[in-house]
Each structure stands twice: as structure tokens, then as C-alpha cells.
Amino acid sequence: MLSKRAIDLIFKAQPWQPKLSQRLISVSINFDGKFGTNPKLDKHTTQSKTTSSPWKLCASVCLVRPPILEPLKNEIEMKYADLTEAKELAKSCLSDWEAEKIRQNLIIKEAEAGGDSNRVKIDFRETFQDIEDQNEIEHDEFLETFKEKEPDNEDLKRISRNPRESLLLITQQKLGNDVVWMLPTCEWDDGETLRESAERALSTDFGTDTKAEFTSQAPSGFYKYKFPKEAREETCTGAKLFIYNAYLLRCSGDLLLNLQPNADKVLDYAWITRNEMVKYLKPKYSKVIQEIML
Template sequence: MQTNRLFPCLFRVLRTSLRVRETHGLTSISPGGLKFSSVAVDAELPSFVSEGVGKWQIVGAACITRLPVICPPMTPIEEEYSKLIAKLEVEHSLRSDHELRLEQDQIRQDLLKVKEMDDIELEESSQQTAFEYEDACVEELKAFKFAPTVTEADQKGDIQTLNRALDRALVLLVKQKLGDDCTWVFPQSPWIPGETLRQTCERIIKEKCGTNLKVKVLGNAPCGFYKYKYPKQLRSSGYIGAKVFFYKAQVTGVNGEVLPGSDIAEYQWLTHEQLNEKLKSSYAKSVFKFLVSDL
């Protein structure tokens, strides 16, 4: 009896799924990401793709981030917590080999003071003691110079290089020609039929940033979404606007050079606070829904 009820239910679910896939032009959700059907996009689109008269153009965009190279300075509460953890670790830990050696050397020195030379071998007394080793380490530390955290690019105010703001996360922003104007956005390009959105994003990185910048795309699904309408004079192609799907990507190397594409007028590596100065308010609102500040 339960089996007779189960088969009609499964049939209705499969039929509904096929209708949704055919209607929305979604051919598959593969390991490479979302894949749309070019036939469905060129045909009459449903409400989630079309709005009003005309069609929405599907666009991919890459949010390329360089993670901090060095640890940022600790906040007061982090410093206090770090000292507490270090204190507890010393109190509850066993003595190290160096601490045990210090005790043995102290006993040996006490024996030397009372002139009990028979208990000490001459070879042992001529070796470097733990106290002497500590003094040598202290002198070596004093002579060591830490590399500066403020680079030459920081001093010059060069924001087109990765060798700056080493304790902060940087995001690549480009001044890209969109229509007749150049706008500060993440590198973007229209989706080409047959591609997954991840493949579109990987193509964008090569076309807009060059091959010298080593970047890894994170995930097969978009992390954010933004929609805007084209000016009326640019709607001759049949698209009334663009629906932009953002993908996160990370720079895998410490150094890397951006070779901007033909439609890129300028590029900058910016911190999260500097993004607000360049991006439009509506664009920034969509971006900061998935881009978390590192402060």
C-alpha cells in the first residue's frame, strides 16, 4: 500500500524538476559550477532572468584577494590574553632540556666553589655551559635586525603593487570600460554559452589580469550577486541590464604582476576601507555582504 502511494509522488517530483530545468535554462549543476542553457537564455526568459521588456545579460566577476603576508599588531585584549596563555603554559609544562641543563651546570658550579674537583671530570668543565649558551643567544638576538613591515611601496603610496600593506588583506579593483564610461568594479565579463560561471570567472582572470598573476578560484558557486540596468542608448543588443555573479579568488603567490586587458584603464590593490572610496554605494552594498573586513 505504501509502495503504491510512493511511485506517484516520485513521478510528480521528477516531472516538476524537469519543468523547472527546462523553464529556467539550467542544464546541470556540475562540479564546475552552475551551467545555463544557451537555448533557454535566447528564448523567452522566466521572471528570475527577465524583468520588464528585454533580457538580462549574465555576467561573471572575480573578487581577487591577497591575504595578509604578516600578522597584524595585536589589540590590547589580544596582548593580555597572549600573556595569560604564556604564563599558564609555563606553570603547567614540564621543564625543557635546557632548563635541566641549567640545573646541572648550577650544581657543577657549586661543587667548584667548595673545591670538590674529584667529582667533576675535566672534560665536562671545559664544555660550554648553559649560562654561556644563553649569553651567546642574547648577543645574537641583539645583533639580529627584523625586516621592516613598512615597504618602499607604502612610503611612496604605490597602490598598484602587492608589496604593500603586508598586514592587511588587499582586493583588486579595476577601472573597466563598461559601455561608454569607465567604472571602478571587480574584473568582469559576460557569460559565454557553454561555460559554467566558474569557467567564466577563470577566463576573466586571464583576460583582464594576465597570466603573471597566480590566482585560485574558491568554490563552484557564486558568493554574491549584483544587478544593474544599462542606459537606454546601450539597450540595442536586446539586454536591459546585467546580472553579475561574483566569485571569490585568492592570490597564491607573494608577488604577482597584473597585465591589464585592453578594456582596463587602471587597476589598484585596495584595503576594505579604500574600496568604499571607489565603489558606487549600491555596488559596495552588494560586495560587502560577502566581503568581510579583516579589522
């Protein structure tokens, strides 16, 4: 059997594995090629396998409905938009309509100035400028009578609420004796990736018709919390959430107008804005989500 000193000499050439060499010291190597293990090492290995973590590993989905309408511009954005539009107009080529309108205006000016009637020929009955002026009047009259219908922003289940803002899907679930608002979440199962667990969380809570596009294979955020005392198990005190970013596909909007949550797990659900998070989520939880929310 190799001595302890011999094994130390073997691993001196690999200083980057000091822990490995120390563990292999406890393994007795026989010259006949058979390996035996130290009972102390077996006991240590058995204990490390049977000892479970006090935290449950879970995957969550930060599902966002992107804005349906363009957000309103602030003063600086409006000035910049006007500037770029003016520059684009100055550098662009004239359309056929614009070229004809300029030609008509030149003919009218020359006729009003008393030009030669034989040379000045008015070959149009109505000028393009008159047509534009009439369209402008009709447009203004339409705006005076038109009233944009505001969506029902009070109904938190309507996916069309607050169309100029991003909305986040949250669920209300029972945790022990408490009722809490949280992202769609499920516990990680052995044999699946965290991404697959996140997809299962969404399908379990709202069915397989929920079409969502995940942004990556890796989680975008992390959050952990402790269970209420009445909900704690002997070997588990809390959960670690690995949060995945996802957004709602526009083509699936109709499917989610009337979500049918899993009644065995989800008590209620809501689509909320960034500013509404503080009303439903804990401050630290809300901060983590706001940092990664699309």
C-alpha cells in the same frame, strides 16, 4: 478527441501541477496517437522564446591576495598568546639544553655555598646561562640598528603593499561614457557554467598566467546595476553579477608582480584594502564584496 472535462479529470489526481493541466487543456490529443497544438499555445511559446531578458548575466571574480605577514595582535590577543605560551611551557618536558642549564646552576650554587670540593666538580668552562645572556645582548644590539623596510603602500599596482592585510584586485573599465572601477567581469556565454565564465573573466583581463584558486563551484555573492543611458541597448538595461570568491596562490605571487592587463578592455587595475573600497566602488557594490571577501 478528449474533451476538456476528461483532461481535467485526468489531472485532478495531481493537484501539484495545476499550471501543467491548464496548459495541456490547450493541446488537442487525437485517438490515433498524433498530437496537435493549439495555435494560441504556439504563439505564446514563440513569444516566450523570442522575448529576451532586460538583464545581462555576468560572472565576476573577487580575487584576494591573503596577508603576507601575520597581522599585529591587539591587547587581548597578546594577553591570550602569553597565557597559552606560559601554560605550554609549564606542561612541556625540559630540553637537553634546559636540563644542562639547571644542572650547571645547581653546581654553582653548591660551590658558592662552600660545599665539599671533592664532591662538587665543575666540568664546564662557560655556563649555558652565560651563553644565553651574551646572545640576548647581541639580539638587543641588532634590534637597535635594524630598521624594517616599509613597502611602497602608495603604489596600488604592487602586490606586496600592505603585507599585513588582505588585498582585492579591481579593474578600471569603460562603461558607456563613464569610467568605473569594478571586479574582473565578463558576460556569460551560452554553453558554459558561471564558474567557467568567472575563470574566463580573469584570463581575459590578465592572461592565462594568472593563477587563482576558486573556493567553490557556486557564486558567493550577487549584485545588479543599471547601465548608463547612453550605454543601454533596446532590449537590455543592466547587468546581474554573480560573484565568485578566489584567492591568490602564494606560488603565483611572482607572476603577478607585474600584471599585464588587456589594453582593449582594462584601462587600469589596483590592489586595494577593505578600507580603500569606498574610494573606488559604489557603496552597495562595496558592501556586497566586503561581506564575501576572504
